Amino acid sequence: MKTAVEIYYSNSCPHCPPAKELVERVCAALETERPGEVELKEYDVNSPEGAARVRGYGIVGTPAVIVKGPALAGGFLLDAINEATLRKAVATASGREGEKEKKKGFWESLFGG
Numbered sequence: 001m002k003t004a005v006e007i008y009y010s011n012s013c014p015h016c017p018p019a020k021e022l023v024e025r026v027c028a029a030l031e032t033e034r035p036g037e038v039e040l041k042e043y044d045v046n047s048p049e050g051a052a053r054v055r056g057y058g059i060v061g062t063p064a065v066i067v068k069g070p071a072l073a074g075g076f077l078l079d080a081i082n083e084a085t086l087r088k089a090v091a092t093a094s095g096r097e098g099e100k101e102k103k104k105g106f107w108e109s110l111f112g113g
Contacts (some may be wrong), residue, residue, distance in 0.1 A: 069093025
């Protein structure tokens with residue numbers, strides 16, 4: 001199962017264009033790093049589908065980002081949208097959180113340090 005990153009935006013929101021650009025850029029980078037792992041979905045909250053989805057999630061403002069993946073029963077609604085937070089949420093949702101620490105520990109065990 002892919003990790004889904006959903007961004008909810010409004011065309012009248014002044015904060016949405018930069019948030020969408022950041023989410024699109026980070027998801028494109030993640031797709032390059034781990035092909036086929038992340039799926040980006042964009043929803044205009046003024047469309048019928050977007051409006052129904054935000055009601056279902058209880059989202060009251062835009063931009064909003066939800067990250068869902070195989071390692072989560074539900075999903076994350078991110079309060080702060082920045083690259084580090086988005087990357088961490090995707091790693092957690094996909095079950096990869098702590099992967100760098102494990103690799104670091106492995107190499108340190110081989111070479112000391």
